[in-house]
Amino acid sequence: MELHEAMYSLRAMRRLKTDPVPEELIWKVLDAAIRAPSGGNRQPWNFIVVTDAEKKRKIGEWYLDGWQKMYGAAQGAMEAEGDQARVLRSADHLANHLAEAPVFIIPTVRASGVAAVSGMGSSIFPAVQNLMLAARAEGLGTTLTTLHKVHEAEVKELLGVPEGVETMCLIPMGWPKGKFGQGPRLPVEKVTYWDGWGETKAKG
Ligand SMILES: Cc1cc2nc3c(=O)[nH]c(=O)nc-3n(C[C@H](O)[C@H](O)[C@H](O)COP(=O)(O)O)c2cc1C
Secondary structure, eight states: OOHHHHHHHOOBOOOBOOOOOOHHHHHHHHHHHTTSOOGGGOOOEEEEEEOOHHHHHHHHHHHHHHHHHHHGGGHHHHTSOSHHHHHHHHHHHHHHHGGGSSEEEEEEEEGGGSOTTTHHHHTTHHHHHHHHHHHHHTTOEEOOBOGGGGGHHHHHHHHTOOTTEEEOOBEEEEOBSSOOOOOOOOOHHHHOOSSSTTOOOOOO
16 A cells, blocks of 8 residues: 555544454564664564453453543533544444454553653654554554553553553554544644744645
């Protein structure tokens, strides 16, 4: 798939089939992930692939609890019209079905391998984006999620993640039920300033 087509049609695919993903494809998207840059090329990452049903079930429960704690109050907003309400409904669906995704990928960062100035996220999210684009190219749906962090300690214990290593996000991956497509975004000329804050420019 052409790179721009992948970038322009990469969406948070939260409704996934339970069909398994061939191991070969899991390796393929991970191999794309590790091509990403990291501070000083320290590659402070590890990726935990979770396919074990019981482990996914437990993490799914913690994730749902995180969702309810963080977004429980937004129930009313879900009924509304518009993009934001659609995101909430879709995120609510994922929170209630997370464990059904055939694969979880949990990228981690070793804090000791990261320069304080660049931060941990800077050394993992390029790899995460690579992974999601590579998955998109294979027709696999992914979503970058973070709500398992509400139960980070329990998730780490379950997976035996040592001290000094942080789980950065959780990516459920599987064959999507819906279609890929372009997500709603503000126009580029609205969010771009030229030579100074607030100085917009017509797109040439
Ligand atoms: C830092 C970050 C954290 C996110 N956390 C969650 C999450 O916990 N749960 C979830 O369902 N989606 C999560 N998302 C997905 C966003 O909601 C999604 O990327 C955004 O709505 C755009 O979706 P679209 O590309 O389909 O338009 C997260 C995205 C980012 C970048």
